[in-house]
Amino acid sequence: MNKDPGQFKGVPPPEACSDSVCAMLDRVGVPRDSKWRGLILYMRSIKNYDFLDNEQKEQLQALGMEVLKARDFSEAKFQEIIKANERILSAPWNLALTRTLQETASLVQEFQGTLLKHKGGVQKLEKVTIEAVESGGDVERMLGTIRRGFKEMATLIEEDAEKMVAMSLTDSLTGIHNRRAFDTHIEKAVVRAEAEQRPLALFMCDIDHFKNFNDQHGHRIGDQALVVVGSILKGFAEEMKQLEDRDIFPARYGGEEFAVTLFNIGKEEAEELAEIIRRKIERYNFVIRDPDGQILASGIKINVSIGVAELLVDCPGCGVAHLVDAADKALYLAKSSGRNQVRVYVRP
Known part of the structure; x- marks a missing residue:
C-alpha cells in the first residue's frame, strides 16, 4: 500500500485545502501536515471522481463523516479507514465477478443437460440407422429413414445452440437482457445512429435505497x-414496440x-418516457410472500432514480463511453437531489 500521506490506493491525490476547509479541520482536531488531512480531503472531493458509482460515493462520504465525528486520528484507526476505503472501491468488481461466475455456472449446467440430451439423440440415431440397414428393405426407403434421423438430430442441435446463445445474453434473475447483451447492443446502436444520423438516448435507472431494502x-x-x-x-418496451414500433432495449x-x-428517440422524449417508467414503478404495490405464497406484507413501495442522456452528434469520438458516462452523471444528480426523480445530462 502507498504510504504517501497525500495519496491513497486507487485514487488521485487531492488538492490542498482552502483556508476555510483547513480551519474546519483544525477545529475538529485533525493533525496538521498529516496523512489524515490527505485522506479527508480525498473523501470530501469524492463527487468529482467519475470512476466511482453513486453508491460508492455515498459510502465514502459517509466514511469521511464517521472520521470527523469520531475524532480518532490514531494509526490503528487510519489503517481501519484505509481498509474500508479499499473494500468500497473493490465492491463493484467483486459483485461483477460473482455475477459472472453465477452466469457461467448456469451455462455450464445447461450445457451439461444439452450434452446428455444429445447423447440420447445420437443413441436414437444409431438405433434407427442399424434397424434400417438390418431390415434389408428398399435402398431408397432405408436411406430416407437415415436422412430423416440425421435431419432431426441437426435440428435439435441448432435449436439448442440458439437457446445457449440466448441464455448467454439473458439475466438469469430478471429474464431481461444482461450486461453482455447491453454492451453488444449499444455498440451497434451508436454505429447505426451515426450512420443514419438519427438520435439515440440512454437512461440509467437505479433502485433507491436498495441496500436498506x-x-x-x-x-x-x-x-x-x-x-x-x-x-x-420489459413490458414497457414491448408495449411501445407493439403500439408505436419504437426500438427500446432494456x-x-x-x-x-x-x-x-x-x-x-431524443433526450426530451426519453425524459418523458423515463418519467412514465418512474411513475409505473412508484405506483407498483409490492407484496412480500413467504416460500408457501402466503402474504407477509403488502403496500410496500420501491422507487427509482433515472438519469437520461443523448448521443452527441457534434462531438467526434463521443461514442458509447461518453453516452454511458453522461447518463451516469445524470443519475448521480437525480440521486443527490433527493432520489425518486428523473434528471437529464446537461452538456457543460
Whole structure:
C-alpha cells in the first residue's frame, strides 16, 4: 500500500485545502501536515471522481463523516479507514465477478443437460440407422429413414445452440437482457445512429435505497424487487414496440442498476418516457410472500432514480463511453437531489 500521506490506493491525490476547509479541520482536531488531512480531503472531493458509482460515493462520504465525528486520528484507526476505503472501491468488481461466475455456472449446467440430451439423440440415431440397414428393405426407403434421423438430430442441435446463445445474453434473475447483451447492443446502436444520423438516448435507472431494502426484508425479497423492475421495463418496451414500433432495449446493467437504450428517440422524449417508467414503478404495490405464497406484507413501495442522456452528434469520438458516462452523471444528480426523480445530462 502507498504510504504517501497525500495519496491513497486507487485514487488521485487531492488538492490542498482552502483556508476555510483547513480551519474546519483544525477545529475538529485533525493533525496538521498529516496523512489524515490527505485522506479527508480525498473523501470530501469524492463527487468529482467519475470512476466511482453513486453508491460508492455515498459510502465514502459517509466514511469521511464517521472520521470527523469520531475524532480518532490514531494509526490503528487510519489503517481501519484505509481498509474500508479499499473494500468500497473493490465492491463493484467483486459483485461483477460473482455475477459472472453465477452466469457461467448456469451455462455450464445447461450445457451439461444439452450434452446428455444429445447423447440420447445420437443413441436414437444409431438405433434407427442399424434397424434400417438390418431390415434389408428398399435402398431408397432405408436411406430416407437415415436422412430423416440425421435431419432431426441437426435440428435439435441448432435449436439448442440458439437457446445457449440466448441464455448467454439473458439475466438469469430478471429474464431481461444482461450486461453482455447491453454492451453488444449499444455498440451497434451508436454505429447505426451515426450512420443514419438519427438520435439515440440512454437512461440509467437505479433502485433507491436498495441496500436498506435488502437489509430490512432480506435478499430473497430484494431479488423480487429486481424482478419487478425488470418486468416493468420489459413490458414497457414491448408495449411501445407493439403500439408505436419504437426500438427500446432494456437490460440489467449490474446490481440494482438497469440501462435502457432508445433508438431514434431524443433526450426530451426519453425524459418523458423515463418519467412514465418512474411513475409505473412508484405506483407498483409490492407484496412480500413467504416460500408457501402466503402474504407477509403488502403496500410496500420501491422507487427509482433515472438519469437520461443523448448521443452527441457534434462531438467526434463521443461514442458509447461518453453516452454511458453522461447518463451516469445524470443519475448521480437525480440521486443527490433527493432520489425518486428523473434528471437529464446537461452538456457543460
